[in-house]
Amino acid sequence: MSSLKQYIDLYDEACTLVQASATDVLNSRRDAAYRQLQQFDTSADKLEAYKYTDYQALFAPDYGLNLQRLSLQQEGAHPKASCSVAQMDNIVVRLDNDLPIVDSKERERLPQGVFVGSFTEAAAILPDVLRAHYGRLADLECDPATSLNSLFVQEGLLIYVPSDCRVELPIQLIANVHAAQPLMCHQRVMVVLGDRSALTLTYCDEKSTTQPTMATQVAEISVGEDSCLQLFLLEETEPTHVAFHQTYLEQGARSSVELYDVTLQNGHTRHSLHSRFAGPEGRLAAYGAIMASGQQHVDHQLQINHLTDDCRSEMLYKYVLDDESVGAFAGKVWVAQGTHRNQSEQTNANLCAGDKARAYSQPMLEIYADDVECSHGSTVGKLDETALFYMQQRGIPLDEARLLLQHAFIGEVLTHIPLEPLRQRLMLLTDLRLRGRLEKCQSCRVADVCQ
Amino acid sequence: MLEIRNLHAEVEGKEILKGINLTIPDGEVHVLMGPNGSGKSTLSNVLVGHPKYTVTSGRITFNGIDLLSLSPADRAHEGIFMSFQSPTEIPGVSMTNFLRAALNAKRAYFGEPALSAADFLKLLREKRKLVGLDAHFMSRGVNEGFSGGERKRNEIFQMAVLEPLFSILDETDSGLDVDALRIVAEGFNTLRTEKTSAMVITHYQRMLDYLKPDCVHVLVDGTIVKSGTIELGYDIEARGFDWIKGESQTDK
Ligand SMILES: Nc1ncnc2c1ncn2[C@@H]1O[C@H](COP(=O)(O)OP(=O)(O)OP(=O)(O)O)[C@@H](O)[C@H]1O
Ligand SMILES: [Mg+2]
Numbered sequence: 001m002s003s004l005k006q007y008i009d010l011y012d013e014a015c016t017l018v019q020a021s022a023t024d025v026l027n028s029r030r031d032a033a034y035r036q037l038q039q040f041d042t043s044a045d046k047l048e049a050y051k052y053t054d055y056q057a058l059f060a061p062d063y064g065l066n067l068q069r070l071s072l073q074q075e076g077a078h079p080k081a082s083c084s085v086a087q088m089d090n091i092v093v094r095l096d097n098d099l100p101i102v103d104s105k106e107r108e109r110l111p112q113g114v115f116v117g118s119f120t121e122a123a124a125i126l127p128d129v130l131r132a133h134y135g136r137l138a139d140l141e142c143d144p145a146t147s148l149n150s151l152f153v154q155e156g157l158l159i160y161v162p163s164d165c166r167v168e169l170p171i172q173l174i175a176n177v178h179a180a181q182p183l184m185c186h187q188r189v190m191v192v193l194g195d196r197s198a199l200t201l202t203y204c205d206e207k208s209t210t211q212p213t214m215a216t217q218v219a220e221i222s223v224g225e226d227s228c229l230q231l232f233l234l235e236e237t238e239p240t241h242v243a244f245h246q247t248y249l250e251q252g253a254r255s256s257v258e259l260y261d262v263t264l265q266n267g268h269t270r271h272s273l274h275s276r277f278a279g280p281e282g283r284l285a286a287y288g289a290i291m292a293s294g295q296q297h298v299d300h301q302l303q304i305n306h307l308t309d310d311c312r313s314e315m316l317y318k319y320v321l322d323d324e325s326v327g328a329f330a331g332k333v334w335v336a337q338g339t340h341r342n343q344s345e346q347t348n349a350n351l352c353a354g355d356k357a358r359a360y361s362q363p364m365l366e367i368y369a370d371d372v373e374c375s376h377g378s379t380v381g382k383l384d385e386t387a388l389f390y391m392q393q394r395g396i397p398l399d400e401a402r403l404l405l406q407h408a409f410i411g412e413v414l415t416h417i418p419l420e421p422l423r424q425r426l427m428l429l430t431d432l433r434l435r436g437r438l439e440k441c442q443s444c445r446v447a448d449v450c451q
Numbered sequence: 452m453l454e455i456r457n458l459h460a461e462v463e464g465k466e467i468l469k470g471i472n473l474t475i476p477d478g479e480v481h482v483l484m485g486p487n488g489s490g491k492s493t494l495s496n497v498l499v500g501h502p503k504y505t506v507t508s509g510r511i512t513f514n515g516i517d518l519l520s521l522s523p524a525d526r527a528h529e530g531i532f533m534s535f536q537s538p539t540e541i542p543g544v545s546m547t548n549f550l551r552a553a554l555n556a557k558r559a560y561f562g563e564p565a566l567s568a569a570d571f572l573k574l575l576r577e578k579r580k581l582v583g584l585d586a587h588f589m590s591r592g593v594n595e596g597f598s599g600g601e602r603k604r605n606e607i608f609q610m611a612v613l614e615p616l617f618s619i620l621d622e623t624d625s626g627l628d629v630d631a632l633r634i635v636a637e638g639f640n641t642l643r644t645e646k647t648s649a650m651v652i653t654h655y656q657r658m659l660d661y662l663k664p665d666c667v668h669v670l671v672d673g674t675i676v677k678s679g680t681i682e683l684g685y686d687i688e689a690r691g692f693d694w695i696k697g698e699s700q701t702d703k
Contacts, residue, residue, distance in 0.1 A: 390593075393532075394553040394609065395524050395556045397522075397556055398522075404552060408544045411543055412543060
């Protein structure tokens with residue numbers, strides 16, 4: 001019996017409760033999710049996409065689910081949320097476990113026609129958008145975490161930007177997991193960007209409890225023609241957190257998406273990105289900067305599907321792995337038959353700073369077209385001993401020298417970030433992270449740093 | 452004052468230094484010459500505490516401190532500097548950040564506060580002038596994409612910034628063009644005080660001309676076989692090492 005069984009049983013018992021508080025569209029996918037989960041439960045097949053993450057083991061612990069939707073609000077649950085990115089004006093939106101919270105003040109700052117709010121609200125205001133996009137990209141068949149999420153999800157956040165609308169201020173989404181007992185929560189986000197629009201979204205995963213927690217997150221993002229999306233995913237949780245991030249992306253013709261995925265602090269994280277170019281001349285650039293130490297585990301599974309002509313995808317993922325941490329990267333670029341002039345470049349580099357750290361790298365190309373330009377490369381290395389000694393000879397203590405090398409290695413990824421204040425802040429947080437000082441400034445680390 | 456007594460050292464299980472005795476008083480510049488592979492760089496590396504080189508016996512004291520008991524970084528703080536024979540590249544670590552880390556580590560070692568940003572930049576500017584290093588090198592990674600000559604110049608620049616008491620120049624002259632050599636040597640001479648001293652490794656007479664060393668030592672097969680004045684250096688330039696090897700053989 002697999003560890004998924006307990007969730008199937010739970011749903012059997014509590015399905016009325018799960019459905020009662022959720023909007024119709026969420027209930028519409030549950031049967032399919034249930035059947036899919038049963039299949040995962042009974043199938044003996046190993047999932048290729050879970051080669052480096054043992055989901056059976058991760059789903060085994062007995063987490064509580066807040067199916068009755070009790071308020072779990074604790075004193076000071078949002079200490080970090082009050083301080084957004086330094087020197088950057090953001091529209092701040094929160095996910096309180098799975099519950100979206102949008103301040104009316106923040107809402108007023110949104111351009112005309114832009115909607116940011118819960119699925120429940122959206123069901124009244126934008127029912128067609130919700131119905132058209134919910135579950136459209138999130139493929140249940142490939143992923144037990146997506147199935148589980150779709151089975152239990154009770155609320156979600158919709159960000160809707162109509163056509164011809166550029167949202168100038170970045171939206172910062174702070175997803176905070178908190179609980180007084182072990183908790184599993186299912187977060188759901190949908191981003192719908194019309195044609196000729198633009199959005200910058202910073203998605204920060206945080207956690208303000210030391211209780212064991214698990215979050216599944218399914219984000220379905222569709223980007224219209226000639227639109228631009230900059231997406232920052234920043235994880236800053238802690239060792240007792242398990243995260244399954246499932247990001248599904250579809251891009252229209254001539255659209256551009258830049259994705260920056262930064263792991264500062266986590267427990268066990270699996271990120272998967274499924275993306276597809278639905279129209280020609282799209283561009284996707286995905287950058288990853290991952291810092292792990294202790295027993296941390298970060299696993300990225302990227303699949304980019306080139307289904308039309310003249311699209312370009314780039315991936316640059318770098319991992320700094322200290323102590324006994326584990327990093328895994330599997331990138332698959334798939335170029336469909338009959339397409340033309342697709343380009344792709346895939347780079348994964350790993351720095352194993354700790355002797356016991358492990359890096360798995362698996363860049364892959366699956367090409368069914370003739371005129372393509374695709375490349376991939378991966379490296380696994382250690383800290384350069386000669387450089388370390390050179391620095392020590394100049395008086396830089398060994399620890400500091402190691403840190404400078406690690407920072408330089410990760411810094412290459414961060415230089416691609418176009419937003420100056422955000423780049424600066426991430427450089428700083430990276431520095432603090434590598435120094436092991438992130439955990440120490442609990443209340444408001446940004447303010448602390450800004451002094 | 453640097454005092455080396457009966458120093459034996461090995462690398463990868465092979466004995467390279469076979470009983471070195473050398474004293475370099477404050478204010479003096481000593482030149483170390485010797486055939487390729489005789490152990491000059493090995494001696495330098497032992498002085499700065501390179502982990503690959505193992506001292507099997509002997510002592511090194513620097514201003515009364517047992518140097519061998521200090522970490523490489525602490526030796527640097529106590530004033531030991533080495534201009535490397537082949538300076539390494541550190542991509543992504545800018546010269547500015549690198550030097551700031553080095554300077555502030557030294558200040559912390561002596562319980563001093565970190566330099567202000569303004570003072571630090573002013574210091575860099577002054578010292579760059581001394582060795583004629585262009586400003587744009589400061590934002591580049593340490594030695595990243597530097598030419599051979601630029602790397603050597605950069606070594607002396609770092610020496611100027613860190614103001615060591617004892618400097619080792621391991622063939623800093625090789626790879627420099629005539630003008631660069633003059634600038635670097637003059638820069639080095641400007642930095643000399645009665646408190647500083649140096650061990651300069653070179654194969655060429657030009658370095659002797661510029662530095663006017665107080666002593667010249669000849670290292671052959673891991674021991675100093677002859678010491679003398681600058682004239683000894685000129686003799687070697689003219690006659691090579693064989694005659695000295697012959698002499699030391701007869702001595703034995
Ligand atoms: N890291 C090392 N690993 C292995 N052998 C070494 C190492 N360093 C030095 N040696 C060996 O020790 C001996 C002395 O080398 P060293 O570099 O000290 O010579 P040198 O006098 O500086 O020569 P040169 O004039 O060519 O620079 C050589 O035989 C060299 O191969
Ligand atoms: Mg040498």
